[in-house]
Amino acid sequence: MSAALVSMTGIVKDFTGVRALDGVDFTLRPGEIHAVMGENGAGKSTLIKVLTGVHAHDAGEILLDGKPVRFNSPGAAQAAGIATVYQEVNLTENLSVAENLLAGREPRLGPFINFRAMRRKAKALLDDLGIDLNVAAPLSSYSIAMQQLVAIARAVDIDAKVLILDEPTSSLDRDEVAVLLGLMRRLAAERGTAMVFISHFLEQVYDICDRMTVLRNGKLVGEWATADLPESELIGHMLGREAAALEQLERSVAGHEVADEAPLLSAKGLGRKGSIAPYDLDVRRGEVVGLAGLLGSGRTETVRLIAGADRADSGSLSFDGAKVAGHNPRTAAARGIAFCPENRKTEGLVGDLTVAENMILAMQAARGWARTIPQSQRNRVVAEFIDKLGIRPGDPDMPVKNLSGGNQQKVLLARWMLIEPKLLILDEPTRGIDVGAKADIQKLVAELSGEGMAVLFVSAELDEVTRLSDRIAVLRDRELISVLESEADMTTERIVDTIVAGGGSE
Amino acid sequence: MNNALNRVLANQYARRLMWPVLVLLVLIAVNIAVTGFDFIWPHVSDGRLSGAFVNILRRSAPLLLIALGMTLVIATKGIDLSVGAVYAIGAAIACQTIIDGTDQSAAGLIFRAVAIALVATAVIGAWNGTMVAYFGIQPIVATLILMIAGRGIAQLVTGGQIPKVQDSSPFTELGRGEILTVPVPIWIAAAVFAALVLLTRRTALGMLLEAVGGNPEASRLAGIRSKGITVLVYLVCGLCAGLAGLIGAANLGSADANNGGLWIELDAILAVVIGGTSLLGGRFYLLGTAIGVVIIGTLGDTIINIGLSDQWQFTVKAIVVFIVALLQSPEFRAWVFKPFKRRPAAPAAAPAEEVLAK
Amino acid sequence: MSTQTLTERPARSTLFDGMTRYIPIGATVALLLALYFGGVANYRNFDKPQVIANLFIDNAPLLVIAVGMTFVILSGGIDLSVGSVMAFSTMTCAWLTVEAGLSAPLVVALVLVFGTGWGLLIGAVIHYFNVQPFIATLVGLFLFRGLTLQISTSDMSMREVKFFQWGMTHVEVGGGIRQGGFWLPYLSFAAIAVVAVAFVVLHYTRFGRGVYAVGGNEQSALLMGLPVARTKIGVYVVSGFCASLAGVLAAFATKSADPLRHVGAELDAIAAVVIGGTLLTGGAGFVLGTLAGVMVWGLLNTLIQFQGNLSSWWARIVMGVLLLAFILLQRGLARSGEKRRT
Structure with missing residues (x-):
């Protein structure tokens, strides 16, 4: 068994009173592809962000190659050899493939970028990974999958020891996913790059990962070799069976x-x-x-x-x-047809408006701006629904952003119940x-x-x-x-x- | 129930308005200290109300009209840079129509001139709104077009001349006259202010505007017709700018296409921001804007009264913009107040996390 | 070891996507040619080389601020202060040489350093305090117009200062106007040099490519580890320098300082940049397009002069119409791009 490349022990991370990570351990070995699994809010992304220096952890220890480290910024993590590829392609579409690959590290002649050398270097880099693109073309002329591969190629070129892939496949179709997984396999086999893979697609996880770590509600459920954990058990671990x-x-x-x-x-x-x-x-x-x-x-x-x-x-x-x-x-x-969207804050409520205003928004929208809901009717229905749904505090003139999540959800529900x-x-x-x-x-x-x-x-x-x-x-x-x-x-x-x-x- | 509602509303508004009101009071106090109580206390001479403060209000009327329209536009997360040019167009159309007429005192002619000017400026406003709502062009870009071309259009209307309306024409009453001793511009500005307050607060328009500006996606999912509302708001803004142009032209008795309403869009934006409305949209405060306008107007007199030359106007305004912009920046506040906080790292981490969590 | 190779060639529709960035500048050049040959066909003497040379004389200061504006707009910002900074620079040149009696080269150097420093300050405010560029540069618009008026409310002449003769000293090319050639003053060469340097910086240095990256997607640029702060502040430094240089060129050109000159120059510069094919939202465009945009503006004015009975405001109206056309064109291109990708 090889020594751990990354070892995180007892990681704790609090966000203003909410414990996002509660004593989580995570170990990554050289050359392995390791899945981090869990439902929304399980703590996957927080764990990744602690590792990549986006968040500072409150307790616990991170060892990289056996030495304790603590990253203050994504840049610091990159410099230490931890590169990340995100769900959204984080490259600039308006520049060429070559520029995106080498931005900030362009070969130069004096102060000037040597475009010929840059294209040659980019070409070589992609050839090495078995990708054949016209490096002079703007990135926007390629599919999202290819852009994602370019993002990975960029990450690899920063001599990454650890490559973190945070839902890189979520906007790809089946063939594109195969291309990406193929590249990951080759990186692991030929370069010994260790990878952390996050995906909602179980098939992909089972297809490519050697091990998986399962989190639930900010706590570690366990770590298994993929072969030892049947899919049904994994889902059970992720969802939890406790009533x-x-x-x-x-x-x-x-x-x-x-x-x-x-x-x-x-x-x-x-x-x-x-x-x-x-x-x-x-x-x-x-x-x-x-x-x-x-x-x-x-x-x-x-x-x-x-x-x-x-x-x-x-x-x-x-x-x-x-x-x-x-x-x-x-x-x-x-x-x-009434629709309470998933994301209360960004798609549901208008934070600056009051509880009452948020409640009557859909009803008012249906009537148009000129036909105001009479003040008495408005006060009556708002009071009725605050009472009926038990919204606390029951002040109709409180900005809705000051309410707790549950009460915000009730306000949103009331908005739609009002239009029957x-x-x-x-x-x-x-x-x-x-x-x-x-x-x-x-x-x-x-x-x-x-x-x-x-x-x-x-x-x-x-x-x-x-x-x-x-x-x-x-x-x-x-x-x-x-x-x-x-x-x-x-x-x-x-x-x-x-x-x-x-x-x-x- | 109603009492409680009023109390809280009053509180929320009071907090927003406290700073602008304080600044205004300080300015007025400085002026009184320098020039005596005559500054604030109006007197009646020649059957009209006069005095330094009344003059400030009279001169501020065009800016108030434009700033009110701008407030509504900004509430929808927009901005209208073309108002200065629209001001010039409104003034040009009205004056040109009048001097083209045979009898410059005829009521019909003047009525027609005013009507044509207002319709034209409303159409321009609606065009801006259409570009923003239906073509999906950023407000700053969409209204920049008319900011650049608008004064050319005004000159086209006047044929490059500065049309001068006879002093005897009743049109000049719009800017110079008085009703019940109070100057007409103050009446007009007050009437528009009242009309807009009623339009936005007595109907649901204000709330829907704030919803669209505060959270466009949530508003769409709640079924609000945001496009129509956006066009309406730009239309109102154009109309206000045109009316402001009429008052300005009536006051001077002429329409200068090059310099009429120059930089008034910037003053208007400044007044809106001073009044407590965020440039990011959402909650808007028409009363705050009105106070902001009076502050800007009083600032001009204060500069003269404390013995600085007229040229200080721009400089002082620049300093005001700078201070307001910095005070509205959370990063600046965090930076300034950092030494006073015990643990500076904790609050600084929160915004960064939100950005990256996207 | 079996390595399969992943190939993707841009399909025809996506190849078109790559070409779309040249469509606006192509339209500008076509417009420029149409204006020029329209002039040649309709007016006598329009084909004289001096007509073109005059474009570089009359519009040299505008060209310089438009170049600075190109940097700012490419990065996704805007700079409203350039007109006022320019007027302030001209006025300072006049005041420091005529009134204070400082030596002219020293004054020019001081003015340039000051403009650059102003850009640095306002860039830092925009980046670190996250103030909207529109508002932050509005401060400059008011401040420098005010300071200019405080120095002098009337014209100030620099005719007595020998040094300012240099700018209009000219070079005869092709034997001068008499023999079918043209003349060009030094200040035009200075403006052309600015364009050339800007071109090289934007296309061949890390800073220049960083400007495009930040304008394309600031968040991505940050995650790619590019120096976003340096780039964003840098564009305002460039713009501040260009604005003060334009003020110096204006001092050379007119040898007088009018406190109310260049009111609205920032708008002309923005219009020229957009008509030159630069996207107002940042990330796409060329500094040579800006040159073409300024030439369009100049040619419009020249045509109006040749026509004789038209007034100068027509140039502004046509400029507005062109602006509208280009903004709608860019919007349309962006929309079709979005559609193809999803």
């Missing part, structure tokens, strides 16, 4: 028995290239349809097409008996909020569907999905692979099995 400390909700299937009539929403072959493969999905009145899958499996992308937040480039959608054309958020709301939608789409409504608010929101979803509202419910927590849903659509690798219908299928085990099986069986 949340929530009261068990009564599943009131009786209220949902209107399911035989024509579906309220029906998507046929709806899809968008590069984000979600075409899928069919029906939702009936009074029904909760859960969407389950790992992070990056296409959950959010699926519902965004239905909400009109993104434009579909294939398939058709019908809602409430009518075909939907020219779909956008405004027309969707007018039809009765027929279909409510909730994308991760319970992520990052406290247990009490979580239970409130779950109860509310059950109530609303009891009253006849259709709900599309996306959540990373399988417990929650199984508890609330009448049916569950399971996604994997940007594809809807199966819809679980029967009561017996509403278990986390069944969902995990379906994800592992990968949708081959119908």
Whole structure:
């Protein structure tokens, strides 16, 4: 067994009261490809950022080649031989391939860049990695995959001992991924570069990684050789099986028995290239349809097409008996489709506006600016929903950015309940909020569907999905692979099995 | 319920307005100290209100109109650089129409001149808004076009001359007249101020503007028609600039296409920023802008009154812009106040992390 | 060892993508030629070489500030202070030589150092305090116009100062105007030299390529380990130097300092840069395009002079229309690029 190249022990990182990493250990050996696995908020990116000098850790030790190190900036980490390739290609598209490869290290004649030597050097560098590009062409003329390879080539040229790849494949198609993985294999075999690989695609991880470290909620779950950890166990480790400390909700299937009539929403072959493969999905009145899958499996992308937040480039959608054309958020709301997006801060709320203003935003948007909601009606509904959803503090004039996550989520929910939608789409409504608010929101979803509202419910927590849903659509690798219908299928085990099986069986 | 609402609103606004009001009070105090109470205390002579402060208000009316329009534009994360040129165009159209007429005192002619000028400037504003909302061009770039070409258009209207309206024409009353002893420009500015406050705060327009400027993506997902609102706001801004041009031209009795409203866009932006509205969009404060305008107007008189030459105007304004810009910069505040904090590293880490977390 | 080779050739549509950066400058050059030959066809004496030489005489200061502006705009910023800095430089030259009696070469050196220092200061404020370039340079616009007016509110002549004769001393080429040649003063050569140096710096030095990288994507440039701070401050240093140099050239050209000259010169410079094919959002463009943009501006004015019965404001209106056309062209190119990639 070779000595560790990087060894991190007992790493602790706090962000203003939230412990993002709690005593995590991580070991990287020379020449290995090592996956760091975990769901959102597990601490993967924080761990990487501590290693690359973006964040300073609060406790613990990092050894590089056996010597303790502490990086203050990404530049310092680079100088020590730790290079990073990010999900977004961090190169400048307006410059040529050669310039991007060698920016800051161009060969020069006196003060002047020697373009001929630079092209030659870039060409040699790429040839060495088995990539054949016209190095004089601007980077923008190549596909994202090639750009990502150029980013890796740049990283490798900085004599990287450690190469960190943070979701480099998330915007690539299948062939492009094969190209990238091929390059990674060669780097490991021929140069002995150690790599840390982060990806949501289990196939890729199993394809290429020697070992994996699994994190959950900022804690280390364990480290395994890939061969020793079957996919089902890995998913179990990532998601955790412990039932949340929530009261068990009564599943009131009786209220949902209107399911035989024509579906309220029906998507046929709806899809968008590069984000979600075409899928069919029906939702009936009074029904909760859960969407389950790992992070990056296409959950959010699926519902965004239905909400009109993104434009579909294939398939058709019908809602409430009518075909939907020219779909956008405004027309969707007018039809009765409400969408609470995944990211409260950037896509949901306007932080500077007050609780009351955020609540009535959608209702007001539907009425247009000239028809103001009368002050008395406004005060009444705002007070009613603050009360009904238990928003704390109950001050309608507090800027919404001062509220806690759970209360912000309730404000967002109230915004859409105000327009009395027929279909409510909730994308991760319970992520990052406290247990009490979580239970409130779950109860509310059950109530609303009891009253006849259709709900599309996306959540990373399988417990929650199984508890609330009448049916569950399971996604994997940007594809809807199966819809679980029967009561017996509403278990986390069944969902995990379906994800592992990968949708081959119908 | 309503009481509580008013109290908190008052608090939030009061905090925003505290600094500009204090600065204004200091300026006024300095002037009173130098020139006596006559500075602030108006007197009636020849049937019109006069006095140093009334004159400041009268002279500030065009700037106030433009700054109010600019406030709305800035609330949507935009900016309108063309207002100075639009000012010149409005003035040119009105004056040229009047001197082309046969009887410069005819009410019909003057009404027509004013109407044509306002419609033209509103169209220009709507054009700016269309470039921003529908063509997706950055506001600073879209309005730069008219900033550069606008004065040429104004000269085209006037044929390169400076059209002079007869002093007897009632048009000049717009700038020089008075109603109930109060100068007409003050009436107009007050009326527009009241109209815009009502338009934005009595309808939902203000809230929707703040939503669009505060978080464009969330506004889109909430179903707000942001494009129409954006065009409307630029239209209002153009209209305000045109009206300001009319008052300016009426006051002088002529329209100078080259120098009329020169740099008024920069003064307007300055007034908006002093008034507490962030250049990054979101919450806007029309009253704050009005105070900002009065500060800029008073600053000019203060410079003369404390014995500096008129040429100090620009220099002092530059210093004001510099201070305001620095005070609004979080990096600057962190840098200045660092020695006073016990652990400087902790707060400095937070913004960096947000940037990189993107 | 089996090494497969990964090849990707830009497809035809993506090759076009690479060429798109030459479309705006191509349009500018075509426009320039059209204006010139339109003039030759319609007016007598328009084909004399001196007509072209005059472009480099009348527009030398504008050319110099436009070059500085090109650096700033390429990096994604903007500099509104150049017109005022320029007027201030001219005025300082006059005041220090005529009133204070300092030796002229020393004064010129002082002015250039001062302009550069100003650029350094404002660049640092923009970068370290994250103040919007628009606002930060607005300070310069007000400040230097004010200081200029404080030095003198009226014209100040430098005719008495021998040194300032140098600028308009000229070289006869091709036997001078009489024999079908032309003459060009030293100050034009200075302006042309600035363009040449700027071209070399932008295209053949790390600083120049860094300007493009920062303008293309500042965040990426930072993560690539490029010296972003030095680059961003550097462009304002270049612009400050160019503005003060332009002021000195204006002093040579007119031998007088008018406190209200060059009002709005920053706008002319921005317009010339954009018409020269530089993207206002940064990252794409050429300094030679800026030269072409200034020439377009000059030719428009020349055409108006030859026409005789047109007024100079037409140049501004046409400039605005061209600006609109170029901005829409760039926007269209950017949109089609986005579409092809997604």
